[in-house]
Amino acid sequence: MxxxxxxxxxxxxxxxxxxxxxxxxxxxxxxxxxxxxxxxxxxxxxxxxxxxxxxxxxxxxxxxxxxxxxxxxxxxxxxxxxxxxxxxxxxxxxxxxxxxxxxxxNAAAVAEHAWALILACAKNVTQLDQRMRAGHWDKATHKSLEMNGRTLGLVGLGAIGARVAAIGAAMGMNVIAHDPYAQSAPDGVTLLPLADVIAGCDVLSLHCPLTPDNANMLNAATLATMRPGAIVVNTARGGLIDEAALADALQSGALRAAGLDSFQEEPMRAGHPFAGIANAILSPHVGGVSxxxxxxxxxxxxxxxxxxxxx
Structure with a gap:
């Protein structure tokens, strides 16, 4: 009512x-x-x-x-x-x-959620939790990914992207970004063409609006240029990613993991391929919800x- x-x-x-x-x-x-x-x-x-x-x-x-x-x-x-x-x-x-x-x-909330997903992907948080609850102790076999010295790539350098960049720099990361609307970049951030950002980072985080020009910017071709074992995080809009191509990259091991807070269809439909992919960490578009x-x-x-x- x-x-x-x-x-x-x-x-x-x-x-x-x-x-x-x-x-x-x-x-x-x-x-x-x-x-x-x-x-x-x-x-x-x-x-x-x-x-x-x-x-x-x-x-x-x-x-x-x-x-x-x-x-x-x-x-x-x-x-x-x-x-x-x-x-x-x-x-x-x-x-x-x-x-x-x-x-x-909601810039602080989304930036923090992006980093929650990045770290969950890098440290295998959800998988370790599930394994522990099932009675396993994986200390001898687990290897996490350190952020220090690695490259953070950002698409979008507005209020949210700038916060994500600052946190990455504070963690000792090299930060590169693409934003066609940015006149300048914060200290420690290098502006590059989109293709160079996608291909040159260990962690790619999306913080741009969805437009007809950038729909499916991450697709089979662009994902193939990423570094082996890279992480993809999307707290922006689901339409930025070709979901079938991302699922293939995750299942093949080309990517280490993906942290996804937005999807092409919301709510995410039952039986979506991501639901069965262990290295896809999912949240229901709540990055800005605090x-x-x-x-x-x-x-x-x-x-x-x-x-x-x-x-």
Whole structure:
């Protein structure tokens, strides 16, 4: 059931079930309508026709042209996060609707999760845990991978990528990165062409938005250029990776492991090949989900709405 707060200055539709209290305090003059945890297009169209929101906060689901067409008063779409790939940007631009991301609001959470996956891959954390629980003691045979002296490759050097880079440098890694939008790089980071980053690193971590130009950037051909035993981590968007090609590289032993927090289809379907691959460490797109990020993303989305409406 949709929850509605007392109306004051118009309706804000949230494609989710809740917002942080700090965000609601900023939006206290508005009527807040929640669409639920898994809003489908038809449901969003119906809610927009019924409530005619002045703003939409996007948490879950996709905001399509049809949804926007159902809104006569929509002025701003605010993402509860950084990625805008679930919003039909061309449709919004055509309709004169501002689209704003909560840039940097979950950067610490995602960067930390990326490093959790990197270290889990390098140190075989999940496999050792499972073996211990099954009664094994693998001290005589286990060999982990040290980060010190190895090369960290980053695709994307924004708020998240820069944090991942800083942690890598602090651990004694050489850091290389590709970002076509970066004018400069932090100290200790070398900017290189994409192909050189993919081929030249021991750990590759993706931190870029998904665009038509970079879809499946990691595919059979590019994965074949990676160093033997390299690690791939993706806390960005699943569409950046050809999943079948990555599965082959993991199963063949060409790659040591992969840490994956995003997938081409979410939720990941039952029977997906990754589910049966021991050196694929999986998490359900929760890199940006922390108590602190929940507040900061909500507050950023609320402020983005207020700034656009005040302009």
């Amino acid at each position: 949709n929850t509605v707060f007392q109306p004051q200055c118009g309706v804000i539709l949230v494609t989710g079930t809740d917002l942080a209290p700090q965000a609601l305090a900023l939006l206290s003059e508005f009527n807040i309508v929640y669409a639920g945890a898994k809003p489908e297009e038809e449901q969003l169209v119906a809610l927009c026709r019924q409530h005619q929101p002045i703003a939409i906060i996007v948490r879950y689901g996709r905001l399509t042209d049809r949804v926007m067409a159902a809104c006569s008063n929509l002025r701003v779409i605010a993402k509860h996060g950084a990625g805008l790939d679930t919003i039909a940007l061309d449709a919004a631009a055509r309709r004169g609707i501002a689209v704003k991301a909560a840039v940097g609001a 108590a602190d990020a929940y507040i900061s993303m909500g507050v950023a989305a609320a402020n983005n709405i207020l700034n656009v409406l005040a302009a």
